[in-house]
Amino acid sequence: MAKHAIFTEVGDLKYLAESDAEKNNLSNRAWPAYPTAEISDQLFDDVAHFQKKITLQDGSVIETATDYSFADLNAEDQSSEIKIKVADQSDSIKLFISSNPNNEDLSIWQDYLSKLEAIDVDTLILPVSNNSFQQWFNAQPGYPQKKFLQLP
Numbered sequence: 001m002a003k004h005a006i007f008t009e010v011g012d013l014k015y016l017a018e019s020d021a022e023k024n025n026l027s028n029r030a031w032p033a034y035p036t037a038e039i040s041d042q043l044f045d046d047v048a049h050f051q052k053k054i055t056l057q058d059g060s061v062i063e064t065a066t067d068y069s070f071a072d073l074n075a076e077d078q079s080s081e082i083k084i085k086v087a088d089q090s091d092s093i094k095l096f097i098s099s100n101p102n103n104e105d106l107s108i109w110q111d112y113l114s115k116l117e118a119i120d121v122d123t124l125i126l127p128v129s130n131n132s133f134q135q136w137f138n139a140q141p142g143y144p145q146k147k148f149l150q151l152p
Contacts, residue, residue: 002038003039004037005054005061011035013055013149015027016044026150029152037061043063048134048149049131051065051132053066068132069132070131070135070136073127074127075126082133083121086117093109094113096152097113134147
């Protein structure tokens with residue numbers, strides 16, 4: 001299945017989409033529609049896990065490696081980062097849910113939010129070896145596989 005990156009008018013990444021249907025839904029949230037580009041599964045995962053950044057320049061996707069690695073943080077810094085990510089993502093998802101009560105993916109994002117809110121940093125064995133919070137989150141058994149960058 002084709003994966004896509006959706007960009008703002010100036011070429012900054014706005015969303016990721018796992019399918020053509022998701023791409024069409026997300027890219028048409030503005031008029032004119034946001035520009036899109038098909039990307040590889042690996043690049044989708046790298047961007048979703050904050051290992052790479054991408055921009056759109058003259059119709060071409062430009063990849064840039066990040067110097068960020070969650071795995072390189074000590075337990076205290078990972079704990080702090082998890083708390084920040086949980087709070088930031090929770091706020092955004094709550095806003096989406098309250099603004100889109102009839103969205104077809106509502107139950108997915110409600111589940112995502114409930115899993116976020118259930119994270120108890122004090123009970124986690126840190127540090128973890130994942131490269132990002134998102135990678136750690138998606139690796140948890142029973143957790144949603146959506147990436148935060150897919151939130152409409």
